[in-house]
Amino acid sequence: MKVLVVDDMSANRKLLVWMLEDEGHEVIEAENGKQAFDSFVQESPNLVLMDVMMPVMDGYESAKLIKQHTGDVHVPVIFLTALNDEESLSRCLASGGDDFLTKPFNEHILQAKISAHTRIQDLNQQITEKNQELLFHHLQTNREHEIVEHVFSNAINASFWDSGNIEYYMSAMSAFNGDLLLSAPSPSGGLYVLLGDFTGHGLSAAIGSLPVSRAFFAMSKQGLTIGDIAEEVNSQLVQLLPDHMFCAATLLELNSSGDEITLWAGGLPDGLLVSCEGEIKGMIVSQHMPLGALETREFERDVKVLRVSKGDRIFLHTDGIIESNNGNGEMFCTERFEGMFKKNCFSEGVSFVDKVIGRLEEFTGGGNQDDDISLVELLCQPVTGVTCVRDENATLLEDAIPWTININLGPDQMRVGDPISRVVEMMGAAVGLAEHKDYVHTVLTEMYANSLDHGILGLDSALKKTEQGYQDYYQQRSVRIAELKSGTIEINLEFKPAKGGGDVFLKVKDSGKGFEFDNLVEVDEEDSFGRGLPLIYSLCEDVKYSDGGCTINARYNLRA
Amino acid sequence: MAVTTSSSDDGKALTIAISGNFDFNVVQDFRKAYVGIDSAEIDVTIDMREAEYMDSSALGMLLNMKKHLGGDSADVRIINCRPQIKKILDISRFDKKFKID
Known part of the structure; x- marks a missing residue:
């Protein structure tokens, strides 16, 4: 341990140096309070033995400076004094001293005090370290909580x-x-x-x-x-x-x-x-x-x-x-x-x-x-305010590349499953089209159903007038499609971008006999058939039959 | 199954749930779901939550069901429609014949 011995009497210092070095301590000396403070700052001793009455600066003043300098770090200052009146002794402690010993002192007591103060110093050191550790963890926890709070509020908000x-x-x-x-x-x-x-x-x-x-x-x-x-x-x-x-x-x-x-x-x-x-x-x-x-x-x-x-x-x-x-x-x-x-x-x-x-x-x-x-x-009341945003999609469509899809279906393709779903899947993969998929699906399905049922299979909607007829119609349909040998349906989709979205032009053409499209009748509210065309008219613009009823064209607007 | 039915504990409510495509492929199954029930005693609800799509033949099936259950005197509810299905029902003015949620 490094001990600073402060005394104006050289003989006193010699005695202490001799005793302390004998115990294995390293000793530095100072002749007065001023010198003591200077060498304290320079040498950072672990313990100070301080005389009280000295020239230049007394022990009280020096102890105060030293304690101010050390702050939270505990370095014991023990006063060695010939004064033994109560006032002087309490002044020793008041000025920042940790203990005192009256002269002439006993060597064993001095040693015992030094080791007691060393223990206190050790404890103090441990507490200081723990405090620093706590402070570090506290700051770290706060920082982490801030981050986690941010994540939570984003997830839940x-x-x-x-x-x-x-x-x-x-x-x-x-x-x-x-x-x-x-x-x-x-x-x-x-x-x-x-x-x-x-x-x-x-x-x-x-x-x-x-x-x-x-x-x-x-x-x-x-x-x-x-x-x-x-x-x-x-x-x-x-x-x-x-x-x-x-x-x-x-x-x-x-x-x-x-x-x-x-x-x-x-x-x-x-x-x-x-x-x-x-x-x-x-x-x-x-x-x-x-x-x-x-x-x-x-x-x-x-x-x-x-x-x-x-x-x-x-x-x-x-x-x-x-x-x-x-x-x-x-x-x-x-x-x-x-x-x-x-x-x-x-x-x-x-x-x-x-x-x-x-x-x-x-x-x-x-x-x-x-x-x-x-x-x-x-x-419990009707839910309002549920809206979805579509503006972004319009911008996407404006910049999209125009495309066309052409498909020819023969009897084999008409028999398998659901060709329209596949066509619509292809279309849905194009930029900006996904959210229109369902409506285009509806329109194409109706166009295709008319071409297949009436154009190719020659089924008559009049059958659907009764509930039983409705069943029969679809019964006949599955028989006829199974036996179908010839006929084609051509499907054509064309996307043209424009400001605000653009259009998909739809065309379905069949190889059937066609029909007289001029006398299409208004659908009766009660009828369970003839509902396909009104759907097409509602969802599309420019719906037109041509080619003797074999071709239907429609324009689906992507603003819709 | 594209068409499944379930009854309430007291037997007074029948729910017919449609999943996937509601089109002519389910004509038979859909009819089976309601034929034979006593429409004066039983409330029928069509649950469209899992229906992804419907076409004009499904509209026909719904109207046939309504007629079968007694026409205007039968209340049929259609619930949990996705927007695209709701739009098809709206276009065809089905709100005049059915209670649509």
């Missing part, structure tokens, strides 16, 4: 709230929410909602919300059933989560007219179906194990269907609400929650969700929240 059917309140007990609420429009104009509560709280609970939200959004885009979505989310969670973790959840779909709800409920507290007057009409009782609890082969995907009236409301919540504590060991409980629903409890312009949360806060008295809290209200 893809939810759709514009329809005006949903009101919600969510409050996490820590930075990360173990509750999850997702909403998405369905392609058929309805609305999907998922409320989930993962086992536990914080980041470890929230981590499961990433795969759940991904699966939820991907599947809702495809318009899949609640049963399908529940099954997929379950299998994702089974694969990812450890065995003791799962997600209690309710998934539901409100149809576009807002009068039917399909739901899958597993593990959440009972939800409520409440009439517009505030009367509880029914309970949404959990019927399944939570998501992520059962293997895919054991999973039960059956759903319940609720018919609801306009103005009905569905309330879903996680156990955070009913288990909220008021500090006296009393819970908010189901009775208090359900007690809030009474006649005329819903008033225009006042959010009922806010009312419940207000009541809950009153109950807990602002005490510590010990679980994540979520409450969702779904208003």
Whole structure:
């Protein structure tokens, strides 16, 4: 150990140097407080033995400077003094000294004090290192949380709230929410909602919300059933989560007219179906194990269907609400929650969700929240605001390359499956055409069906007048097509880009006898046939028969 | 199966679900799904969620079914239509004859 000995008396220093070097310490000397500070700064000793009364600068002043200089690093300063009045001794400690020893001193006591202070110094050193380590980890954790929070909010904020059917309140007990609420429009104009509560709280609970939200959004885009979505989310969670973790959840779909709800409920507290007057009409009782609890082969995907009236409301919540504590060991409980629903409890312009949360806060008295809290209200009314963006596609089409597809079908090709689907698949692969595929499919199918049924197979629509005739018609059709030996149908598609999109020109020509297209009659609302042509007329422009009825041309506009 | 049927627990509601292409290939199956039921007692719903496509022959089949079940007195709901199928039903003014969701 390196010891700094400070004394104006050379004899005193010699004695100390001799004693310390004997013990194996390295010693540096200073004659006064000023010199002591300078050599302290230069040499960084581990311990200082300081005389009090010295010329130039006394020991008190020097100790103060040294302590200021060392800051958080602990270097013991032990005063050696001939003064033994109380005031002098306490001044030693007040000026930053750690201990004192009165002269003449005993060598053994000096040694004992030095080793005691060395131990303190070691402990101090350890604490300083641990503090630095903690600070480092703290900063690192903060940085990591920021990144994770960013990822989470992006994953979950893809939810759709514009329809005006949903009101919600969510409050996490820590930075990360173990509750999850997702909403998405369905392609058929309805609305999907998922409320989930993962086992536990914080980041470890929230981590499961990433795969759940991904699966939820991907599947809702495809318009899949609640049963399908529940099954997929379950299998994702089974694969990812450890065995003791799962997600209690309710998934539901409100149809576009807002009068039917399909739901899958597993593990959440009972939800409520409440009439517009505030009367509880029914309970949404959990019927399944939570998501992520059962293997895919054991999973039960059956759903319940609720018919609801306009103005009905569905309330879903996680156990955070009913288990909220008021500090006296009393819970908010189901009775208090359900007690809030009474006649005329819903008033225009006042959010009922806010009312419940207000009541809950009153109950807990602002005490510590010990679980994540979520409450969702779904208003049963037609879903609005579901829109899709098509502008990008128009730009794509404007810059696309023009193309044509020509196909000649003989009897063999007419017999196999569905030639039109294949043609439309080819077309759908072209830039910007994918989203028009279905309508072009419809138009081409009708054009082709007319050519094949009437032009090539010579079937008569009059047969379709009765229900039995309808069956017979398609019966005859399959017989005739099986026996068909000759005939061709030519299909021609041509895409011409233009500002705002462009057009696909469609042409179907058959080798049949044609028909008198001048006296096509208006279709009767009751008739179960003759509905193909009106479809073509509605979806296309410039529809024209020529060639004695053997050729039909139409223009499908891509702006449509 | 392109056409599947399911009844509610009390037997008062019949759901006919169509998957894939709703066209003349399912004429027989579709008819089988409703022939013989008592339309005065049973509500019929056509679930189009899994139907990808429909053509004019499917429109004919729907009208035949409606006539079979009692014409104007029979309520038939068509639910979960994709936009393209909805458009075909709209063009053909099927909203006059069916409840379409």
